[in-house]
Amino acid sequence: MIKEMDRSPIGVFDSGLGGLTVVRELKKLLPCEDIVYFGDTGRVPYGTRSRDTILRYAQQDMRFLLSKNVKMIIAACGTVSSILGDGVDVSVPFTGVVKPAAAAAVKATKNGKIGITGTQATISSKSYVKEIGALAPDAQLFEKACSLFVPVVENGFVGIDDPLPEIVVRRYLEPMMENGIDTLILGCTHFPILAPIISKVLGESVTLIDAGAETARYAASLLGENDMLCKDGKSGKYSYYVSDRTDDFSVVAGTFLGEDISGSVDRVDIHSL
Amino acid sequence: MIKEMDRSPIGVFDSGLGGLTVVRELKKLLPCEDIVYFGDTGRVPYGTRSRDTILRYAQQDMRFLLSKNVKMIIAACGTVSSILGDGVDVSVPFTGVVKPAAAAAVKATKNGKIGITGTQATISSKSYVKEIGALAPDAQLFEKACSLFVPVVENGFVGIDDPLPEIVVRRYLEPMMENGIDTLILGCTHFPILAPIISKVLGESVTLIDAGAETARYAASLLGENDMLCKDGKSGKYSYYVSDRTDDFSVVAGTFLGEDISGSVDRVDIHSL
Numbered sequence: 252m253i254k255e256m257d258r259s260p261i262g263v264f265d266s267g268l269g270g271l272t273v274v275r276e277l278k279k280l281l282p283c284e285d286i287v288y289f290g291d292t293g294r295v296p297y298g299t300r301s302r303d304t305i306l307r308y309a310q311q312d313m314r315f316l317l318s319k320n321v322k323m324i325i326a327a328c329g330t331v332s333s334i335l336g337d338g339v340d341v342s343v344p345f346t347g348v349v350k351p352a353a354a355a356a357v358k359a360t361k362n363g364k365i366g367i368t369g370t371q372a373t374i375s376s377k378s379y380v381k382e383i384g385a386l387a388p389d390a391q392l393f394e395k396a397c398s399l400f401v402p403v404v405e406n407g408f409v410g411i412d413d414p415l416p417e418i419v420v421r422r423y424l425e426p427m428m429e430n431g432i433d434t435l436i437l438g439c440t441h442f443p444i445l446a447p448i449i450s451k452v453l454g455e456s457v458t459l460i461d462a463g464a465e466t467a468r469y470a471a472s473l474l475g476e477n478d479m480l481c482k483d484g485k486s487g488k489y490s491y492y493v494s495d496r497t498d499d500f501s502v503v504a505g506t507f508l509g510e511d512i513s514g515s516v517d518r519v520d521i522h523s524l
Numbered sequence: 525m526i527k528e529m530d531r532s533p534i535g536v537f538d539s540g541l542g543g544l545t546v547v548r549e550l551k552k553l554l555p556c557e558d559i560v561y562f563g564d565t566g567r568v569p570y571g572t573r574s575r576d577t578i579l580r581y582a583q584q585d586m587r588f589l590l591s592k593n594v595k596m597i598i599a600a601c602g603t604v605s606s607i608l609g610d611g612v613d614v615s616v617p618f619t620g621v622v623k624p625a626a627a628a629a630v631k632a633t634k635n636g637k638i639g640i641t642g643t644q645a646t647i648s649s650k651s652y653v654k655e656i657g658a659l660a661p662d663a664q665l666f667e668k669a670c671s672l673f674v675p676v677v678e679n680g681f682v683g684i685d686d687p688l689p690e691i692v693v694r695r696y697l698e699p700m701m702e703n704g705i706d707t708l709i710l711g712c713t714h715f716p717i718l719a720p721i722i723s724k725v726l727g728e729s730v731t732l733i734d735a736g737a738e739t740a741r742y743a744a745s746l747l748g749e750n751d752m753l754c755k756d757g758k759s760g761k762y763s764y765y766v767s768d769r770t771d772d773f774s775v776v777a778g779t780f781l782g783e784d785i786s787g788s789v790d791r792v793d794i795h796s797l
Contacts, residue, residue, distance in 0.1 A: 293577050300565075301769055301771075371770075402671070403672070415692065418688055495576075497574050499644070522795050
């Protein structure tokens with residue numbers, strides 16, 4: 252027997268479109284699941300804002316997803332995950348990206364030296380430090396807020412041979428090379444787009460942890476453990492919502508998702524929720 | 525006799541803190557005037573958003589300033605000025621930055637080749653092209669949306685010898701050098717902070733037009749012509765409001781205003797206006 256709830260969609264949200272990297276992973280792992288995505292493109296970015304403002308915005312975003320009858324909520328945003336923490340009071344299972352990424356980093360490191368990147372709000376929150384500290388108290392952690400990574404990605408400066416993103420990556424990450432890290436958490440769902448350039452700068456010996464991809468895997472196992480996966484064998488349906496839509500929307504969305512979704516996107520007045 | 529309205533403040537607003545460059549000029553030109561500033565730091569930047577969203581946000585910003593009984597409104601933001609145009613329906617005199625900057629550029633150019641920079645929304649709006657076209661139909665115009673300038677400035681990468689802002693400036697402006705411009709409009713109130721680097725890249729022979737500074741001069745003459753200047757000889761009072769306040773607020777505000785205002789800033793819930 253298929254429970255009605257199993258056919259409900261998975262809800263995914265982000266400050267903007269970076270969270271589509273999580274959707275991309277979810278589609279690979281769970282091709283039968285329906286997904287509802289919300290990107291708060293009318294108020295992106297969150298990572299430079301205050302804790303109070305990020306909390307208020309995230310609560311509105313989750314109210315929207317709940318109105319779509321989701322069976323699970325994924326905060327596919329390093330900033331929101333860091334500010335919300337575990338204390339999220341919603342009626343469905345919830346995960347952010349911090350816990351899965353921290354667990355993956357602890358598993359990956361050999362020398363116990365882990366670098367942590369994220370937005371200013373993520374780094375200030377100490378979310379990854381707390382999570383890793385609980386799992387591996389002896390790990391040595393090196394943090395860096397990489398505030399220009401999001402605009403560099405959103406403006407499409409992501410070519411492996413382009414000196415512009417490389418100088419930006421070097422500016423933030425060169426000190427970590429000197430610290431001898433062997434593992435680096437990409438703690439914001441925009442950052443995986445820069446992974447090839449980061450690897451070029453840090454060298455192939457540093458393992459990059461994609462917080463979004465780890466979260467997709469974690470969410471899949473959580474749904475499995477709770478017997479909440481859809482089992483009717485039909486292909487999943489995808490609904491995308493944003494709070495603003497610009498002329499270059501399809502280009503930016505395509506960067507993150509690897510396909511054009513511009514025809515299947517609706518606009519939401521998030522301020523009123 | 526001093527009319528009561530003369531003592532009312534001048535209202536200035538921007539998507540964030542870039543508009544403080546206009547306040548800095550106003551304070552020099554009109555030291556007796558009171559000023560109320562609003563920066564929508566909870567929703568900055570505007571320049572990457574859609575026309576509808578920018579209009580909605582700007583209307584809320586102006587409602588807030590009118591609630592402070594201002595005698596004039598200055599949209600100290602290239603993006604808002606470009607989207608609003610001249611058709612602003614408010615009960616007090618209004619100016620954006622486009623008209624004053626366009627007039628100054630037409631006056632400054634000798635070879636008739638003018639470069640125009642701004643955010644994506646500003647360039648897409650063609651606001652400067654229309655304004656200059658009306659004043660100097662034969663001018664040759666070269667436009668470039670410089671989307672990374674705002675985050676580069678807000679992250680404090682503004683050192684004259686820093687290769688990071690220089691590579692960003694070169695990326696956007698090198699094509700203009702080939703076009704032979706002799707005048708460049710800095711069409712966003714964040715951009716004057718990069719003026720020394722822009723001059724280094726383009727050469728001293730290119731005249732930079734600071735849209736914010738031109739607007740402050742225009743606003744001063746408009747108030748004078750309409751006999752609305754304060755004449756009681758007292759020093760002006762300054763009130764600053766923002767929709768979000770972050771840990772690094774005073775650093776960023778100081779970059780634009782040249783003084784620390786962190787003690788005299790209040791927070792506004794702009795969404796409810």
